[in-house]
Amino acid sequence: MPSKQTVNKLDREPAPILARPLLKWAGGKGQLLDKILPKFPKTYNKYIEPFFGGGAVFFGLAPEHSLIADSNPELINLYRCIAENPEGVMHFLKGFQNSKEAFYEMRALDPTNLDPLHAAARTIYLNKTCFNGLYPTLCPSIVTRTARLSCGLESSK
Ligand SMILES: C[S@@+](CC[C@H](N)C(=O)[O-])C[C@H]1O[C@@H](n2cnc3c(N)ncnc32)[C@H](O)[C@@H]1O
Structure with a gap:
């Protein structure tokens, strides 16, 4: 069981977006964030994004703990x-x-x-x-x- 400090929390009002994708990226999910973000669990340990691209979901979610990757x-x-x-x-x-x-x-x-x-x-x-x-x-x-x-x-x- 992760300790309280390592759990990302979504059981709060959506935070103002602090950072946005640096790049315009084919297939980027920026325009779908209002549909995607509510589907995340309220608490989770680490956000793992293997297909980072422009990172629209990552920047929208702003997880405290994450692992990101891309083949590019x-x-x-x-x-x-x-x-x-x-x-x-x-x-x-x-x-x-x-x-x-x-x-x-x-x-x-x-x-x-x-x-x-x-x-x-x-x-x-x-x-x-x-x-x-x-x-x-x-x-x-x-x-x-x-x-x-x-x-x-x-x-x-
Ligand atoms: C559509 S973008 C991802 C969009 C992004 N997740 C977002 O939040 O907007 C897809 C990315 O997956 C990467 N990719 C494609 N095949 C891959 C693979 N086999 N392993 C890792 N990354 C891969 C591409 O380089 C590309 O940057």
């Missing part, structure tokens, strides 16, 4: 960097330009060759500046062909 390494790098050094991510973001040329240059970078903070800022930048907020290599199975064409990742021929 760019996403996990982003959350690690934001948790450990948000100013470091901001430092890189402030240096980025919002132009077509800058977008394509940024997209061409291999995130595995970048400083993790730089890669995290790149993930945010591409997510915020690409077509409809849906950057295809971050969610390839869901993003439509229209988005892939628009981002130049697929030829119309």
Whole structure:
């Protein structure tokens, strides 16, 4: 039986949302929160989210104890960097330009060759500046062909 201190409680008025998803994410559950959150048990020990994505449910629930995961390494790098050094991510973001040329240059970078903070800022930048907020290599199975064409990742021929 978990101790009283380790139990997350939902037997209270819904708390004001303190944090929101950093990214716009295909399949994100942000618009369904008012239907999803009431279905959670009133008390639970640890919230485990294996398909974190943009984390709309996590941020809406704001659990005291949690374990989050995702198969997307760019996403996990982003959350690690934001948790450990948000100013470091901001430092890189402030240096980025919002132009077509800058977008394509940024997209061409291999995130595995970048400083993790730089890669995290790149993930945010591409997510915020690409077509409809849906950057295809971050969610390839869901993003439509229209988005892939628009981002130049697929030829119309
Ligand atoms: C629709 S998003 C999740 C939305 C999110 N839970 C929310 O609250 O809005 C789905 C996520 O699952 C991840 N994913 C897909 N298959 C996976 C797997 N086998 N293991 C871990 N993560 C996976 C994807 O990378 C994607 O980020």
